[in-house]
Amino acid sequence: MSAAPRVYLAGPDVFLPDPMAAAETMRAACAAAGLEGVFPLDAALVRMHEEPLTAFAARIRAANLDLIRGCAGVIANVSPFRGPSADDGTAYEMGFATALGLPVFTWSSDTRSLLARTRDLIDLFAHGADWRDAEGMLVEEFGLPVNLMLVDPATGPVHPHFEAAVATAAARLLTD
């Protein structure tokens, strides 16, 4: 039997109070579906003595990109993060993986449209058929739960929870 396909678990879960507990839960769900979950903190980097913070940050970034390069796909948590949008670091990793040809499967704790969710969080103003914020910036409205760049039609919709994204990823990666 060949090794389980490795999937990188992108998302703001690394910022949780107990990220390793979250990682173990996600890894178990992946394993049950025949996948090997790879968590961003798996590189287990430690700041070196007197290493400048920006140098440490650069090492973490390089390690995460290397972890992605070693995976067959990505499962990304695009839940709203400190505002209506997805975590920007997660989005960066999704774009990186996509350009490498890796399928990216997404899930969100809130699959309402971006407009509906933004309207809940921020004062919006109607402008013809558009909705704009106090700075006059348009709110995208394509009925999608995230910015349109984050939705790859080739890998399906934004799933309503992690397990659903795992199931779709397994169906794809175990038959490729």
Next chain:
Amino acid sequence: MSAAPRVYLAGPDVFLPDPMAAAETMRAACAAAGLEGVFPLDAALVRMHEEPLTAFAARIRAANLDLIRGCAGVIANVSPFRGPSADDGTAYEMGFATALGLPVFTWSSDTRSLLARTRDLIDLFAHGADWRDAEGMLVEEFGLPVNLMLVDPATGPVHPHFEAAVATAAARLLTD
């Protein structure tokens, strides 16, 4: 003389009240530096009769990725967007370009550290040496103005304005 290197102008500027005016200003600054600015709306897509919004969104996404593929570099606006973080669609495009090997140059209207800016916008709580939000989620602190994934040491710091990013991009792309 060879053609000016094309640079993709990633950012939430597409949501401005008059995005084409912003595009022209940015394009002029690029031209003055010997670069050709490529704006996401350059694909000039129009929704087809009765085309589902999600299908239109997918066409826009594909067109933007194609524009990036045709460029020699990216200049990205990572200014805070509806919260402390950068626009997630912009971050996605940056990651995509990076994996293609394109240099990505960044600028922001606010180059304070992510922690300093987040503290201004959201109630944070000290937790040992860390700062956490009301959900207990850690705020990254590496002294960087954005999530660490968005800072590529190979292309310099986050510049304080667009023109500075253009100058760095030109210095790099016109000598490569």
